Amino acid sequence: MQKDMDKIISLAKRRGFVFPGSEIYGGLANSWDYGPLGHMLKQNIKNAWWKFFVQERGDMVPLDTAIIMNPKVWEASGHLQNFSDELVECKKCHHRFRSDHLLEAASAKPGYDKENAKTISELKCPDCDGSLTEPKQFNLMFKTHLGVNEDTSTVAYLRPETAAGMFVNFKNILNATRRRLPFGIAQIGKNFRNEITPGNFIFRTREFEIGEFEYFINPKEWEETFEMWLSEIKRWWQDVMQIDMNNLVWHEIPDGERAHYSKRTVDVEYKYPFGIKELHGIAYRTDFDLSRHETVSGQDLHYTDPETNERFLPHVIEPTFGIDRMLLVSLLEAYSEEEVPTAEKGESETRVVMKFPKHLAPIQVAVLPLSKKEELSGVAKDLATTLRKNFSVEYDETQSIGKRYRRQDEIGTPYCVTVDFESLEDKKVTVRDRDTMEQERVEIGDLQAYLKDKFSR
Ligand code: GAP
Numbered sequence: 001m002q003k004d005m006d007k008i009i010s011l012a013k014r015r016g017f018v019f020p021g022s023e024i025y026g027g028l029a030n031s032w033d034y035g036p037l038g039h040m041l042k043q044n045i046k047n048a049w050w051k052f053f054v055q056e057r058g059d060m061v062p063l064d065t066a067i068i069m070n071p072k073v074w075e076a077s078g079h080l081q082n083f084s085d086e087l088v089e090c091k092k093c094h095h096r097f098r099s100d101h102l103l104e105a106a107s108a109k110p111g112y113d114k115e116n117a118k119t120i121s122e123l124k125c126p127d128c129d130g131s132l133t134e135p136k137q138f139n140l141m142f143k144t145h146l147g148v149n150e151d152t153s154t155v156a157y158l159r160p161e162t163a164a165g166m167f168v169n170f171k172n173i174l175n176a177t178r179r180r181l182p183f184g185i186a187q188i189g190k191n192f193r194n195e196i197t198p199g200n201f202i203f204r205t206r207e208f209e210i211g212e213f214e215y216f217i218n219p220k221e222w223e224e225t226f227e228m229w230l231s232e233i234k235r236w237w238q239d240v241m242q243i244d245m246n247n248l249v250w251h252e253i254p255d256g257e258r259a260h261y262s263k264r265t266v267d268v269e270y271k272y273p274f275g276i277k278e279l280h281g282i283a284y285r286t287d288f289d290l291s292r293h294e295t296v297s298g299q300d301l302h303y304t305d306p307e308t309n310e311r312f313l314p315h316v317i318e319p320t321f322g323i324d325r326m327l328l329v330s331l332l333e334a335y336s337e338e339e340v341p342t343a344e345k346g347e348s349e350t351r352v353v354m355k356f357p358k359h360l361a362p363i364q365v366a367v368l369p370l371s372k373k374e375e376l377s378g379v380a381k382d383l384a385t386t387l388r389k390n391f392s393v394e395y396d397e398t399q400s401i402g403k404r405y406r407r408q409d410e411i412g413t414p415y416c417v418t419v420d421f422e423s424l425e426d427k428k429v430t431v432r433d434r435d436t437m438e439q440e441r442v443e444i445g446d447l448q449a450y451l452k453d454k455f456s457r
Pocket of ligand 1: 160278
């Protein structure tokens with residue numbers, strides 16, 4: 001099924017996954033707020049990521065570093081000098097574009113002649129056909145000032161990635177944890193980039209979250225470690241995020257197109273409705289980062305192998321994941337429309353279902369009394385309170401049961417528990433499965449164990 005971004009953006013707003021940022025003030029272009037369900041979904045994705053890549057392994061340590069760091073960090077990492085995109089401006093409408101995006105769009109057009117690739121000077125503004133300025137470099141770092149004086153001595157930057165915090169703490173982690181290679185440092189956090197052309201909903205924004213880790217190794221082991229991480233990443237997408245693996249493209253970045261310090265980079269791309277674009281990446285960064293921080297800080301960041309006494313600068317494999325892009329992909333993968341029969345014989349209606357993997361669904365169980373009458377709602381409310389100790393639960397008693405099921409389907413709730421008048425007699429409730437729509441009578445006393453079993457599969 002071809003996924004439609006407009007439908008997903010509209011559902012996301014209507015049901016409280018993602019709201020346009022600062023909306024009552026007319027919004028702020030390309031800024032988004034996560035609503036109640038979006039927050040829960042994002043939290044579930046981050047928790048699953050953390051469990052899979054950190055908690056379940058014995059070779060990872062967590063870290064949480066500052067967003068504002070000493071500006072020397074960004075001098076060492078190369079961000080102040082090189083973290084820029086090429087910008088062109090339309091001389092007529094003054095819209096600004098990234099040169100690489102315009103060249104990419106031009107080369108995607110039918111009839112494009114690869115042998116005679118176009119240069120930016122041959123292209124026109126895609127919005128008004130005006131001519132474009134010469135390209136110039138635009139640094140993406142968000143600048144700010146520390147304290148009251150706004151002069152060059154107080155300049156600081158919001159971090160554009162979480163990686164630097166992990167490199168500058170490498171020695172601290174070694175000393176504090178007595179770790180031996182190979183091991184990784186992981187963190188999840190907010191990042192800021194002054195993107196020239198943000199867009200496509202939450203795909204490219206100016207503030208976003210990254211989950212990434214730096215895996216420190218002896219350089220002799222880089223090839224097999226890279227393969228190990230590639231296969232773990234495949235397992236992540238297949239088993240945890242449970243996406244259709246045909247929607248991923250594993251793009252091996254060829255020689256000459258990688259960052260100068262990288263010996264191997266794979267961009268994991270996704271077939272979004274707006275084209276095949278990056279979802280996340282994995283790079284072998286050699287010892288570039290530690291050696292730069294060693295040079296600029298003057299501190300010794302070498303490692304001595306306690307068994308062989310070999311002294312070297314560890315090399316790094318870096319898998320990096322945009323949390324917001326993973327959330328976008330989970331919305332795209334989950335969205336489905338199905339024709340289902342209505343209560344009226346012979347008629348059908350479209351049911352919109354967010355088929356999230358059960359462990360990622362923001363609401364896990366909905367408790368729905370068949371009537372608002374106290375004798376039923378009292379039992380249902382008590383049941384919801386009990387279930388909340390183990391599950392995220394929504395209680396809903398308004399409108400017909402059919403409408404309530406549809407509402408839960410639309411937000412991806414895996415199980416609806418209906419309390420009816422018979423429940424008062426037989427102490428059983430009806431559990432409805434989101435995907436099969438099958439219903440089963442379950443003893444109230446067994447319900448927790450029944451649901452726990454369903455979520456553990
Ligand atoms: N430390 C490596 C690093 O930061 P990156 O490819 O620049 O690598 C990591 O960024 C990931 O962050 C990307 O693969 C993407 O998922 C996400 N990302 C990058 N820029 C983004 C933006 N403007 N909006 C949302 N996500 C972004």
